[in-house]
Each structure stands twice: as structure tokens, then as C-alpha cells.
Amino acid sequence: MIIDFTIQNFRSIKDETLLSMHVESPRNHLSTHVAYPAGDRIGVLRSIGIYGANASGKTNILLAFQALQNLVVYSGDLKEGEPIPWYDPYRLSDATKKAPVKFELEFFSHDNIRYLYSVSFTHTSIIEESLDFFPTRQKANIFKRTENDSWETIQFGGHYKGGARRIPIFKNNSYLSKAANSAAAADVIRAAYDFFRKDIAILGPNQQVLMSDMNEYEKSIDFTSKLLCLVDTGIARIKVHKNENFSPDFIPDNLPEKVKKVLIERSKLQLFFAHENESGDLEEFEEDRESEGTQKLFSFLPMLQGVLSSGGIIFMDELENSFHPHIAELIIKLFNDSEVNTKNAQLIFTTHNIQLMNPARMRRDQIWFTEKIRGKTQLYSLDSFDKKEVKSNSPFDDWYDDGRFGALPSIDYMSISKLLRPAEDEKLAEDNKNSNFFE
Structure with missing residues (x-):
């Protein structure tokens, strides 16, 4: 820690x-x-x-x-x-x-x-x-x-x-x-x-997680499938098919050999996300048919499980760009829960x-x-900040939004709007054009 x-x-x-x-x-x-x-x-x-x-x-x-x-x-x-x-x-x-x-x-x-x-x-x-x-x-x-x-x-x-x-x-x-x-x-x-x-794991905005241990990755899919079912993604199950003859069309040469190897092994796993249809049966969709948010969550959950079970540290930049606010709240809650985060x-x-x-x-x-x-x-x-003025039960969010704590962007609307207004000669020409139209 x-x-x-x-x-x-x-x-x-x-x-x-x-x-x-x-x-x-x-x-x-x-x-x-x-x-x-x-x-x-x-x-x-x-x-x-x-x-x-x-x-x-x-x-x-x-x-x-x-x-x-x-x-x-x-x-x-x-x-x-x-x-x-x-x-x-x-x-x-x-x-x-x-x-x-x-x-x-x-x-x-x-x-x-x-x-x-x-x-x-x-x-x-x-x-x-x-x-x-x-x-x-x-x-x-x-x-x-x-x-x-x-x-x-x-x-x-x-x-x-x-x-x-x-x-x-x-x-x-x-x-x-x-x-x-x-x-x-x-x-x-x-x-x-x-x-x-x-x-330590550091994730930039929209960065995908790439697990290096493929055996652990395959084992984690069952856990990920169960968790995705519980966060209202509509997924009922994830199935994995392995195609040993499949390989990616292009892998950049400048990647480390270890990363290239993982990408090749990962490409051999074809994932299918099953959704329940109107008749109650399961319809399977390829991974790229899922929403971007679901794909990000699917990529992140094995890391979440691994960090919580081992006691690691995750740095996430721009959390709101990766997940829906309720999913972001769930992730934070899991880390703060001493009964879940035992390591x-x-x-x-x-x-x-x-x-x-x-x-x-x-x-x-x-x-x-x-x-x-x-x-x-x-x-x-x-x-x-003064603890007598900002107490533990103070409305932090509202007060931050009001500017009490600083750290907000300074926006000069008048100057911005003036910059975006049409130039006076363009406006005059437009007015003349409209005037001539109705004559």
C-alpha cells in the first residue's frame, strides 16, 4: 500500500x-x-x-x-x-x-x-x-x-x-x-x-487491459461472465472457442516480444457473448458486436479481481471516460469495502x-x-480546509460545484461568445442579403 x-x-x-x-x-x-x-x-x-x-x-x-x-x-x-x-x-x-x-x-x-x-x-x-x-x-x-x-x-x-x-x-x-x-x-x-x-497497474483514459498470463485470463472469464450478468449489461453468458490456426493480421514491430506473444495467444480465443432472445433462448454475438462500454468493462474486470485478491494498486486516469457513473461508483465501493478488499x-x-x-x-x-x-x-x-467549516457531512459535491474549493475551470463566456460571433462586415452582408430577399 x-x-x-x-x-x-x-x-x-x-x-x-x-x-x-x-x-x-x-x-x-x-x-x-x-x-x-x-x-x-x-x-x-x-x-x-x-x-x-x-x-x-x-x-x-x-x-x-x-x-x-x-x-x-x-x-x-x-x-x-x-x-x-x-x-x-x-x-x-x-x-x-x-x-x-x-x-x-x-x-x-x-x-x-x-x-x-x-x-x-x-x-x-x-x-x-x-x-x-x-x-x-x-x-x-x-x-x-x-x-x-x-x-x-x-x-x-x-x-x-x-x-x-x-x-x-x-x-x-x-x-x-x-x-x-x-x-x-x-x-x-x-x-x-x-x-x-x-x-502497480496504471491505466490511461480508454486504455485496454492486457493480461499477460493466458491461463489466468481463461480462468477469469467465468468470473467476468457472472459479474457482467449482475451489472445489467444484458449478457447471460460468455463462451470461449479456441482456434489454434487463427492469428492477427497485423502486430506492430515495435511492441515487446512478451506483448506480441500475448496478443497472438489472445487472438486465438474467440469470445461469444450470449443474450437472451424474446423466446428465452440464448443468441450469441461476437465480441466486437458488444458496446464499447461493455468491452471496456469485460477487459477491466479480470484485473479488478486480481488486484482485490492480491492487494495491488490501480491508478486510473479519467475514470468517467471508462465507465458509466454507476459502474465507477461500484468499483470505488468495492475498494472501500473492508469485507471485499481484505488484502x-x-x-x-x-x-x-x-x-x-x-x-x-x-x-x-x-x-x-x-x-x-x-x-x-x-x-x-x-x-x-477548516474542519469547522467543511465537516464530514457537508455537501462536498455541491460546494465544489459552487467553487468553494477551487480547482474549477475559469470560463469567460463573454469573451468566448464574442470570439465566435460573426464579424461585423459578415453580419452586415447577411442583413443586406435578407433585406434584399424580401423586397
Whole structure:
């Protein structure tokens, strides 16, 4: 589970910015929305929603997570001198154009060990990197790397045990990435790395989910079929026919081999969605005959099942573009339900759907806003407002719509309408034409 995420100098986020899922002072309001992965010491939110105007930086929060994930998982594969492709600084200031991007993530791994990973990097080099964990209530360092360190001078804490330490790396390699991919990696390193590699899924608007394990995919179809029947899609059953001789006509060459293999295997599965006809019999339709919304939901549900059963994290950009508001509400409700979400899975989403911002559905600390001021994204929580004025039962949605919390688009209707009005000479010509017509 993610506790805190700090971003600095990434895309529209110039200054140090904190997105926190840590519950500072648990309250009775929707208390089941809070999980306690380490007993009752630290409360962590099961879901949060980020609101804001278009281009305010909502998506950049999720892209920052993705950049950090890619840096940890893939930078170990970079050859000497290759640029770090996830370096994307704030470009509206000369002071930041070439300055390091900085990320810090505090999280719980699958074994409920609390970690703190920090990294800063430029286009060509990792400047600083460190990994700490909490074997007790006190923080202990696993490794620390500074700008002047080579792989031979990286510092290691006393808790780094059971694996090789001095692993050769280039300046553009994350030590965590390189060390964890070694067969001699210590368990404490591997557990932190696996959190980034296995536990995080990031979905952009309208992005389809592609499961890599085809056996698990086929097993999940029965579950998906049952669930689709329960959300009023009209589907009674899904049937699968396998055609070993079928293959897709075209697969882009630039895709990773693993993805190509999955696409080929997936194309051999022909899915038929059965609907009940007027006589009560079942009529089968090919997958592409289903609505776009049903296809998206069908693609997403196996991931939902997998994340809830394993305790992973889903980031979804523009939730309302993927699902009907009632389906979006259902997904959030499942994550917030402690009886369903027993493995402490998390959902982080961006949205414009004000219906979801309701005290019956979300806590104050689950609602976040982005606002862009002079090109810079500001991120803040509803919980930062005066609690005497904005209470747990306040109508968040109505007050947001009224502009009390900011993070709304500024629309100058008079200027827009003036821009779209016909030019005076065009209007005069049209008036003359109409006048001549009636003479």
C-alpha cells in the first residue's frame, strides 16, 4: 500500500508536492475506508480521487507514479551513456529545466514491511538514491547513494544482509533496479523491487487491459461472465472457442516480444457473448458486436479481481471516460469495502464526476484537487480546509460545484461568445442579403 508520494520538478509540478494516503487522525466517518496493514499503528486510505480542471495536472500525478515505476523496473537495463527516458522536468523556469527530478515513495510491501524509497535524477544520471525500511518503529537504512558515489562506494546499512552488495552499475542505472535483478539479491531488496514490478497497474483514459498470463485470463472469464450478468449489461453468458490456426493480421514491430506473444495467444480465443432472445433462448454475438462500454468493462474486470485478491494498486486516469457513473461508483465501493478488499488493495483515480464526491461515498481525506497557477500545479486535499467549516457531512459535491474549493475551470463566456460571433462586415452582408430577399 502507498502511504505517501512526494514529487518535485516533474512536468507541471515544480515545487515539492505531497500526495498522502496516510490517515493522520482516524475518525468514525467511513472508518472502513481505512486499512491498517501494520496492525493499528498506521492508517492508510483504500482509495482517493483527484479532481481538477482540464490541464490542471491531474494526469501528471499519475504519470509521476509511472515514471518512478519505470525507473525502478527498467533503468537497470540501460546501457552506459543512454539517456534516462523518464526525465521530464518543469520547463517553464530556467532554474528547473536541467535540474533533477525528485521522487520519494513511502509504502508497505506485500509482507507488510514499511519502506521509504527516494531518488533524484537528470537526463543522464542518478544523482541520489536511498532505500530505508522500518524493522521496528525506527527507520533503518538499507543503502544510500550520492552524486559522487560509484558502485564501489555506495553506503550500506547494517540491515542489508543475505545478498551481494557491490553490484556494478552505470550512472544511469538505479541501484534498486540493478541489484534486484541479480540472482544474489537480498530479500529486503527484492521485496521493495517487486512492489514496483508486480503491484502497480496504471491505466490511461480508454486504455485496454492486457493480461499477460493466458491461463489466468481463461480462468477469469467465468468470473467476468457472472459479474457482467449482475451489472445489467444484458449478457447471460460468455463462451470461449479456441482456434489454434487463427492469428492477427497485423502486430506492430515495435511492441515487446512478451506483448506480441500475448496478443497472438489472445487472438486465438474467440469470445461469444450470449443474450437472451424474446423466446428465452440464448443468441450469441461476437465480441466486437458488444458496446464499447461493455468491452471496456469485460477487459477491466479480470484485473479488478486480481488486484482485490492480491492487494495491488490501480491508478486510473479519467475514470468517467471508462465507465458509466454507476459502474465507477461500484468499483470505488468495492475498494472501500473492508469485507471485499481484505488484502488492502488501493485505487487512485482522476475524475470530473462530481457525483462521486459525496460524504456518503468518500471521506474528506479521500478527495484531492489540482489547480494550475501560472503554469504550476498545486495539489491539495479537501481535508486541508477548516474542519469547522467543511465537516464530514457537508455537501462536498455541491460546494465544489459552487467553487468553494477551487480547482474549477475559469470560463469567460463573454469573451468566448464574442470570439465566435460573426464579424461585423459578415453580419452586415447577411442583413443586406435578407433585406434584399424580401423586397
